[in-house]
Amino acid sequence: MSGQQWILAQRPQGRLRPDIFRLQPQPADEASLAPGEVDVALRLFLCAPTMRNWMDPPGNHLYPSVPIDEAMLSPAGGRITASADPDRPVGADVTCFGRWQSHIRAAGCDTALVPPTRSLVDAMGRFGINPLTAWFGIKRIGQLQAGETLLVSGAAGSVGSIAVQLGRLAGARVVGIAGGPDKCRWLTEVIGTDAAIDYRSENLPAAIAIACPNGVDVFFDNVGGNALDAAVDAMNRLGRIALCGQISGYDGADMRGPANMMRLIYGGITMRGFLVGDFASEWDAARADLKAGYDSGAIVYRDDLREGFEQLPQHFCDLFEGRNNGTLLVMSDRQAREPAR
Amino acid sequence: MSGQQWILAQRPQGRLRPDIFRLQPQPADEASLAPGEVDVALRLFLCAPTMRNWMDPPGNHLYPSVPIDEAMLSPAGGRITASADPDRPVGADVTCFGRWQSHIRAAGCDTALVPPTRSLVDAMGRFGINPLTAWFGIKRIGQLQAGETLLVSGAAGSVGSIAVQLGRLAGARVVGIAGGPDKCRWLTEVIGTDAAIDYRSENLPAAIAIACPNGVDVFFDNVGGNALDAAVDAMNRLGRIALCGQISGYDGADMRGPANMMRLIYGGITMRGFLVGDFASEWDAARADLKAGYDSGAIVYRDDLREGFEQLPQHFCDLFEGRNNGTLLVMSDRQAREPAR
Numbered sequence: 165m166s167g168q169q170w171i172l173a174q175r176p177q178g179r180l181r182p183d184i185f186r187l188q189p190q191p192a193d194e195a196s197l198a199p200g201e202v203d204v205a206l207r208l209f210l211c212a213p214t215m216r217n218w219m220d221p222p223g224n225h226l227y228p229s230v231p232i233d234e235a236m237l238s239p240a241g242g243r244i245t246a247s248a249d250p251d252r253p254v255g256a257d258v259t260c261f262g263r264w265q266s267h268i269r270a271a272g273c274d275t276a277l278v279p280p281t282r283s284l285v286d287a288m289g290r291f292g293i294n295p296l297t298a299w300f301g302i303k304r305i306g307q308l309q310a311g312e313t314l315l316v317s318g319a320a321g322s323v324g325s326i327a328v329q330l331g332r333l334a335g336a337r338v339v340g341i342a343g344g345p346d347k348c349r350w351l352t353e354v355i356g357t358d359a360a361i362d363y364r365s366e367n368l369p370a371a372i373a374i375a376c377p378n379g380v381d382v383f384f385d386n387v388g389g390n391a392l393d394a395a396v397d398a399m400n401r402l403g404r405i406a407l408c409g410q411i412s413g414y415d416g417a418d419m420r421g422p423a424n425m426m427r428l429i430y431g432g433i434t435m436r437g438f439l440v441g442d443f444a445s446e447w448d449a450a451r452a453d454l455k456a457g458y459d460s461g462a463i464v465y466r467d468d469l470r471e472g473f474e475q476l477p478q479h480f481c482d483l484f485e486g487r488n489n490g491t492l493l494v495m496s497d498r499q500a501r502e503p504a505r
Numbered sequence: 506m507s508g509q510q511w512i513l514a515q516r517p518q519g520r521l522r523p524d525i526f527r528l529q530p531q532p533a534d535e536a537s538l539a540p541g542e543v544d545v546a547l548r549l550f551l552c553a554p555t556m557r558n559w560m561d562p563p564g565n566h567l568y569p570s571v572p573i574d575e576a577m578l579s580p581a582g583g584r585i586t587a588s589a590d591p592d593r594p595v596g597a598d599v600t601c602f603g604r605w606q607s608h609i610r611a612a613g614c615d616t617a618l619v620p621p622t623r624s625l626v627d628a629m630g631r632f633g634i635n636p637l638t639a640w641f642g643i644k645r646i647g648q649l650q651a652g653e654t655l656l657v658s659g660a661a662g663s664v665g666s667i668a669v670q671l672g673r674l675a676g677a678r679v680v681g682i683a684g685g686p687d688k689c690r691w692l693t694e695v696i697g698t699d700a701a702i703d704y705r706s707e708n709l710p711a712a713i714a715i716a717c718p719n720g721v722d723v724f725f726d727n728v729g730g731n732a733l734d735a736a737v738d739a740m741n742r743l744g745r746i747a748l749c750g751q752i753s754g755y756d757g758a759d760m761r762g763p764a765n766m767m768r769l770i771y772g773g774i775t776m777r778g779f780l781v782g783d784f785a786s787e788w789d790a791a792r793a794d795l796k797a798g799y800d801s802g803a804i805v806y807r808d809d810l811r812e813g814f815e816q817l818p819q820h821f822c823d824l825f826e827g828r829n830n831g832t833l834l835v836m837s838d839r840q841a842r843e844p845a846r
Contacts, residue, residue, distance in 0.1 A: 217767055224738055226771035388766055397565055402783075410766050421762015425729055425751050426558055428778035430567035435776045437769035442743075 166192055167266020169235040170476055176219055179415050180484050182477035185236065190265045197248040202272045206242035206262055207497035208284045209473075210292065211480045211488075212322075213386075216414040235263035239293065241284040242267070243504065252277060257284050257504045259292075264476055266496070284500040289491050290458060290465045291451050297408060297440045298326035298384075299450040302334070304443060305406035305436050306382035310335030313376050315395055318386030319357065320347035322466075322491040323408060326454075327384045328357050329463045336382070339375040341368070341391055343486050355464050368394035379403075387412045388419060396422040399433050407437040415484060466490025471498070507533055508607020510576040511817055517560055520756055521825050523818035526577065531606045538589040543613045547583035547603055548838035549625045550814075551633065552821045552829075553663075554727075557755040576604035580634065582625040583608070584845065593618060598625050598845045600633075605817055607837070625841040630832050631799060631806045632792050638749060638781045639667035639725075640791040643675070645784060646747035646777050647723035651676030654717050656736055659727030660698065661688035663807075663832040664749060667795075668725045669698050670804045677723070680716040682709070682732055684827050696805050709735035720744075728753045729760060737763040740774050748778040756825060807831025812839070 169190040176184055197203065214227075218237050222229040230237050240262030247254050249272025258275035262268050278287040301323075302308050314331035318324040319340025328351065331338040340357040342348055348360035359375035361368065372380070372394055379400035385392055388410030395405070413419030422428070428435060443450075457463030468488045470479050473496035482488050495501070510531040517525055538544065555568075559578050563570040571578050581603030588595050590613025599616035603609050619628040642664075643649050655672035659665040660681025669692065672679040680700045681692040689701035700716035702709065713721070713735055720741035726733055729751030736746070754760030763769070769776060784791075798804030809829045811820050814837035823829050836842070 225765070226742065226768055401567065407766065407770050409770065413766070419766050420764050421766055423761050424566070425748065425754070425760050425762055425778075427567055428776070429748050429750065430558075430778070430780060432779050432783045433777070435769070436774070437766075437771070438773050439771060442773045 166190065168473065169263065169265035171233050171235050172219060172230045174232065175221060176216075176415070180216065180481050182481050185264075185477040187474065190235075190267070193269045197246055197269070199248050200272050201248050201269055202244050202252050202258070202275065203246040203267060203269050204242040204258060204260065204262075204275065205245050205267050205497075206240045206265065207495055208241045208288055208500040209262075209264060209476060209494045209496075210239040210288050210294075211476075211483055211492040211494060212239065212294070213409055213411045213414060213483050215480070216484070235265045238262055238264050239288065240268070241278065241288050241500070243499075247272070249273075255504060256280070257287070259284070259287055264473075266473070278504065280504045283503050285467065285469060285493060285495070289467045289469075289493055291454065292491070293440045294322040294491050295326045295454050295465065296443075296447060296450050298323045298330060299454060300438060300440060300443045300446070301384050301406040301408050302327055302330045302382075303450075304446075305438050306384060306404050308334050308336050308382045312381035313337045313339065313378055313400075314382045314384065315339050315341070315372065315376060315380045315398070316384040316386075317341045317391040317395070318409070318411060319351055319360070321386060322488075324384070324386050325351075325355055325490070326463065326465070329355050329457070331382075331384075332356050333457065333462060337376070337378070339372070341387070347486075363391065369397060372398045382406065384408060385410075389413055392421075393423050396424050396427055396433075399427060399431055401431045401433075403431060403433045405433065405435040407435060411484070468492045469501075470494045472496070507531065509814065510604065510606035512574050512576050513560060513571045515573065516562060517557075517756070521557065521822050523822050526605075526818040528815065531576075531608070534610045538587055538610070540589050541613050542589050542610060543585050543593050543599070543616065544587040544608060544610050545583040545599060545601065545603075545616065546586050546608050546838075547581045547606065548836055549582040549629055549841040550603075550605060550817060550835045550837070551580040551629050551635075552817075552824055552833040552835060553580065553635070554750055554752045554755060554824050556821070557825070576606045579603055579605050580629065581609070582619065582629050582841070584840075588613070590614070596845060597621070598628070600625070600628055607814070619845065621845045624844050626808065626810060626834060626836070630808045630810075630834055632795065633832070634781045635663040635832050636667045636795050636806065637784075637788060637791050639664045639671060640795060641779060641781060641784045641787070642725050642747040642749050643668055643671045643723070644791075645787075646779050647725060647745050649675050649677050649723045653722035654678045654680065654719055654741075655723045655725065656680050656682070656713065656717060656721045656739070657725045657727075658682045658732040658736070659750070659752060660692055660701070662727060663829075665725070665727050666692075666696055666831070667804065667806065670696050670798070672723075672725075673697050674798065674803060678717070678719070680713070682728070688827075704732065710738060713739045723747065725749060726751075730754055733762070734764050737765050737768055737774075740768060740772055742772045742774075744772060744774045746774065746776040748776060752825070809833045810842075811835050813837070
């Protein structure tokens, strides 16, 4: 099987640019499959902000580092084309921690089987890691209660928009921070936040004080930096901060923690980082809860589904300009929209 | 009743100096006691680093701010000299959130009765808020388990020295960070840490890597700043950071949070601030556990008991130079060492 791959040609400096990636032919896998292995024709790629971290040089951190001249790492999905894993037959769809390339050989046990009635787009979109991340951040890390106030940064994004809706359904007052009037209008008019704050035109501390008159009990943070500073200053005693991302710092800006550490101490405040993988045993239950919300219309979900393997780096860069509307998925094959059968 | 008081004459700038306080006569309470009130002749004052925060100007923080020209706030204890509270008779000892002054009038319910067989020095020392803070930080916030690695900053201090010993008793590997060879020798030779790091002469990240070959599971932080940065970089997945204090920043230095926020996220790490008051319902149980440790010799406890109300500001400033050896208590009356009966 031949194909193409996008390699990381150089490490990013400052603002992310698509030309640090290079398209090249993907070498074929010559060896025959070892027991338990599968070959997957990749046809769908999830673009998530945290992938920017994986482009950092190797170092003392807990995330992977893509070597220069190797294919970019990415959540991906595709159809099995050859299998030595009896649980994963040819023709089935799987998701995996993949790469920006046409096909991949993997241990079958490192892939997740997609139910045959579900499309890859649904498996990686509305039932994928972004909405699940929102679910665990609100339910397990934030432990949000009815009557509390939830503040969400990056609230119009793929994770944040689900977080705010789960907060509304939990009976909380919900305030979202987003960039620009269109996103803020969408937050209040479509997905039902009690208030929205435009960080590009408003003073964050003052706007939070107005929008959260009873303070903040749970802060779901996708952004870090100034948003985290302002939220900490507004936290109530025994508040919880769910650290989901730090997108404000991914392009090389300062990624320091909050300025007001004493408020964490005197407030008895918990700040906890998390990955959706920490809760794998609860994924099915969370997916069932999300499905009920989608089916009843109580939760609005948006895909930003795009085409073209050749445009992958450009699509990815759009994330950091706020030029996506919902979960950013790039398909190299339109069959990603169809269930395997 | 007449007396004296130390007022905050000006707000500190940079390094704390005793001359920002001024001694003056304390006005007498002219009114008669209201129902429930008590008069207390104060005779013992606890000097704790966090009191430096209370000298900040009023602002958006969760700790009190001493007004200029008012008496300094301080944990204090003394004997009841007049009482309109049937539960708190004249002659009983109480502790309270007091001030640097000779006597105080308070609602009886805002004072804590000292058992008549216990001295004020013991009530505010080995059974006081410093050892209790260590206990809750290790047991409730850190949830330290046998076989884990505990790192403690300010490890030779009043809180830290109890924290490291509770860690040793819990079956953890225990590493302490302290300033100077004498404190480090005391840590390893007297109270039994597995290793000690002298932050004044050693490179913290390198020394932590050597002393904690399996990484850090629980970090008990009294210091913040560089110590917090270095500890975060060494934390294991699902590690816990108990935020007890930020003494490195109290004198106006930068008190920002940790530099490596992404490690908190990818590590699933919990960072939680706490006050001992958050756990008041468990104080008696914690005191019983501490008493068993003191009685058996398993926990070494040190008071740095000093005399002289007139020297209170000077004694307090010693805290920030590391010139105390154990819990810093200043008595204005030697009867503080004797139980009420």
